[in-house]
Amino acid sequence: MHMADALISPAVGGAMWAATAGLTVYSAKKLKENVDEHIVPLMGVLGAFIFAAQMLNFTIPATGSSGHLGGGMILAILLGPYAAFLTIASVITVQALFFADGGLLALGCNIFNMGFFPCFIAYPFIYKKIVGEHLTQGRILAGTMASGIIALQLGAFAVVLETLSSGISELPFSTFVLLMLPIHLGIGIVEGLVTAAVVSFVWKAHPETLALVTTSTPGKAHSHKPLLIGLALCAVVAGGMLSWFASTHPDGLEWSIKGVSGQEELEAPKAGVHGAMAWIQEKLAFLPDYDFKKPAEEKGGKPEEGMAGKEGEQAGKGKEEESWPAVSAGKSLAGILGAALTLLMAGAIGFGLRRYYAQGKGIGRRPSL
Amino acid sequence: MGNIESSLLNIGYLETLSYQQTPLHRLDPRVKLLTTLIFIVAVVSFGKYEITGLVPFLIYPVVLIAVGNLPPGYLAKKILIAAPFAFFIGIFNPLLDRAVLVQLGPVGISGGWVSFASIMIRFTLTVSAAFILIAGTGLNAVCLALDKLGAPRIFVMQLLFLYRYIFVLTEEALRMVRARALRAFDGRGLGFGSYSSMVGHLLLRTLERARRIHLAMLSRGFEGRIHLLRPLHLHRGDVVFFLGWSTLFVLLRRYNLSQWCGAWIMGLVT
Numbered sequence: 306m307h308m309a310d311a312l313i314s315p316a317v318g319g320a321m322w323a324a325t326a327g328l329t330v331y332s333a334k335k336l337k338e339n340v341d342e343h344i345v346p347l348m349g350v351l352g353a354f355i356f357a358a359q360m361l362n363f364t365i366p367a368t369g370s371s372g373h374l375g376g377g378m379i380l381a382i383l384l385g386p387y388a389a390f391l392t393i394a395s396v397i398t399v400q401a402l403f404f405a406d407g408g409l410l411a412l413g414c415n416i417f418n419m420g421f422f423p424c425f426i427a428y429p430f431i432y433k434k435i436v437g438e439h440l441t442q443g444r445i446l447a448g449t450m451a452s453g454i455i456a457l458q459l460g461a462f463a464v465v466l467e468t469l470s471s472g473i474s475e476l477p478f479s480t481f482v483l484l485m486l487p488i489h490l491g492i493g494i495v496e497g498l499v500t501a502a503v504v505s506f507v508w509k510a511h512p513e514t515l516a517l518v519t520t521s522t523p524g525k526a527h528s529h530k531p532l533l534i535g536l537a538l539c540a541v542v543a544g545g546m547l548s549w550f551a552s553t554h555p556d557g558l559e560w561s562i563k564g565v566s567g568q569e570e571l572e573a574p575k576a577g578v579h580g581a582m583a584w585i586q587e588k589l590a591f592l593p594d595y596d597f598k599k600p601a602e603e604k605g606g607k608p609e610e611g612m613a614g615k616e617g618e619q620a621g622k623g624k625e626e627e628s629w630p631a632v633s634a635g636k637s638l639a640g641i642l643g644a645a646l647t648l649l650m651a652g653a654i655g656f657g658l659r660r661y662y663a664q665g666k667g668i669g670r671r672p673s674l
Numbered sequence: 675m676g677n678i679e680s681s682l683l684n685i686g687y688l689e690t691l692s693y694q695q696t697p698l699h700r701l702d703p704r705v706k707l708l709t710t711l712i713f714i715v716a717v718v719s720f721g722k723y724e725i726t727g728l729v730p731f732l733i734y735p736v737v738l739i740a741v742g743n744l745p746p747g748y749l750a751k752k753i754l755i756a757a758p759f760a761f762f763i764g765i766f767n768p769l770l771d772r773a774v775l776v777q778l779g780p781v782g783i784s785g786g787w788v789s790f791a792s793i794m795i796r797f798t799l800t801v802s803a804a805f806i807l808i809a810g811t812g813l814n815a816v817c818l819a820l821d822k823l824g825a826p827r828i829f830v831m832q833l834l835f836l837y838r839y840i841f842v843l844t845e846e847a848l849r850m851v852r853a854r855a856l857r858a859f860d861g862r863g864l865g866f867g868s869y870s871s872m873v874g875h876l877l878l879r880t881l882e883r884a885r886r887i888h889l890a891m892l893s894r895g896f897e898g899r900i901h902l903l904r905p906l907h908l909h910r911g912d913v914v915f916f917l918g919w920s921t922l923f924v925l926l927r928r929y930n931l932s933q934w935c936g937a938w939i940m941g942l943v944t
């Protein structure tokens with residue numbers, strides 16, 4: 306569920322960074338106000354516990370696969386929402402830096418998807434409501450299952466929305482939702498079961514531990530008014546940024562139009578097939594013409610204009626809404642040549658630098674693995 | 675299991691790489707963090723069909739790997755390991771977007787393949803930039819930079835704590851996994867029952883450890899916050915590094931270097 310930098314646009318990444326930064330500052334402030342300092346080492350060690358617990362797994366009967374703890378809900382239950390949010394944020398940061406699980410720009414999205422929903426939605430509104438003040442085995446199970454599943458579904462849905470509004474992936478909304486939600490339903494069920502097992506284990510072995518944590522975040526701390534105001538502000542800022550980007554990069558808007566029409570195509574496949582056939586026909590008719598023109602193209606960049614016109618025409622007929630780049634053959638050939646050349650240059654510079662530093666500055670051997 | 679252990683070792687290796695003394699490692703961590711972020715934003719801000727404009731950006735990882743004496747093969751392997759997510763989301767593009775975008779002789783390349791290639795290039799660039807940041811700086815210095823740049827202190831402390839205890843607790847978990855594997859014959863005992871009590875025990879040990887750590891910190895005069903007083907000074911080299919790369923990124927974002935080179939060569943040929 307970690308999103309990569311390659312799949313998001315700066316507008317979405319920046320907006321989610323802003324939202325996450327706001328939540329982090331807010332959580333840090335809340336934590337400073339009403340929690341004693343013993344939580345600081347507890348947070349650090351529990352974050353590391355999430356990593357460690359992911360090394361343990363169990364075989365799921367009859368499927369051949371194995372499940373393990375994801376971690377968001379258990380942190381929220383043990384630490385309360387604010388400390389848990391900060392802990393999840395740090396875990397995801399380390400994952401991004403050391404394992405490339407999600408990139409640095411996508412960090413905002415990832416922390417929001419995996420931290421905000423369990424800590425600020427599922428924990429106060431579902432887990433707390435179900436479990437209440439008096440713990441029982443059944444309530445713990447019901448509470449963790451419901452909150453685990455809902456937190457993961459919301460997170461997965463947010464992944465879909467963020468990816469689609471970035472406009473890099475071509476997946477239509479319905480397909481993407483159908484891909485993500487069922488997978489995360491399965492993961493959510495496993496997560497809920499594991500969380501329930503661990504929480505009830507701790508509850509039986511060390512009941513005072515759970516009591517300690519739950520009392521250290523008093524109920525009145527769940528006034529979400531400042532949080533909502535902060536989120537509204539973030540949304541306004543994000544909206545402003547988004548519209549600015551949209552006006553400088555019209556392709557994003559075009560894409561969204563295309564996304565809508567793409568869905569129409571799914572509903573009326575006949576038109577799509579028909580369109581494709583027409584397009585293939587056109588392409589076949591176009592080829593001899595192209596071959597004939599080839600020698601002319603080699604003489605110089607002249608035919609570029611004509612080619613671009615043809616190309617644009619063709620694209621226009623094939624897919625009405627695809628008006629993006631009318632790239633000409635000459636131009637793309639030049640582009641590929643140039644890219645290869647720059648690649649070579651970059652390699653040569655790197656090699657030269659390495660030689661220079663190895664000789665001149667006498668850098669020792671690299672530490673070996 | 676061997677897999678997990680080697681991935682743990684990998685974290686350790688990234689950390690070891692950051693102990694080197696090279697021009698890259700001597701730079702101010704703030705400068706490296708900010709430059710990395712600018713690089714990523716510049717790369718990601720391209721349109722979805724951009725390939726040629728992205729290629730020149732490879733100069734940044736290449737130069738930093740060379741100057742920082744980092745192992746390219748190892749970094750490439752790490753990038754490959756991280757690739758599946760971007761790959762599986764990106765691979766839908768060629769299936770869904772079939773309009774021909776580029777015509778190279780008789781071969782038409784569809785927009786989907788172009789945008790897929792673009793996604794993979796972006797992925798390589800952004801991920802390598804993140805790895806270079808950590809291998810050329812080290813997490814402790816990155817945390818220091820975060821603190822100086824105004825991130826909440828408690829978050830920075832949390833990162834430092836987390837990083838310190840990942841190794842300790844992961845080794846503890848690995849011992850448990852090994853012990854269970856040695857006692858599980860024919861796959862028995864690998865089910866949910868033993869798993870949940872293992873995780874529960876690990877959690878109890880963790881909580882106990884947190885209590886001991888807290889006591890140890892209290893006895894050393896901890897009063898709610900960690901002091902990260904290591905002075906950072908910006909030198910001329912740092913400023914040059916930052917301004918130089920940022921200018922280059924803006925220029926490369928603005929002008930397509932590949933296209934220019936290609937046009938120049940075509941001009942020479944004809």
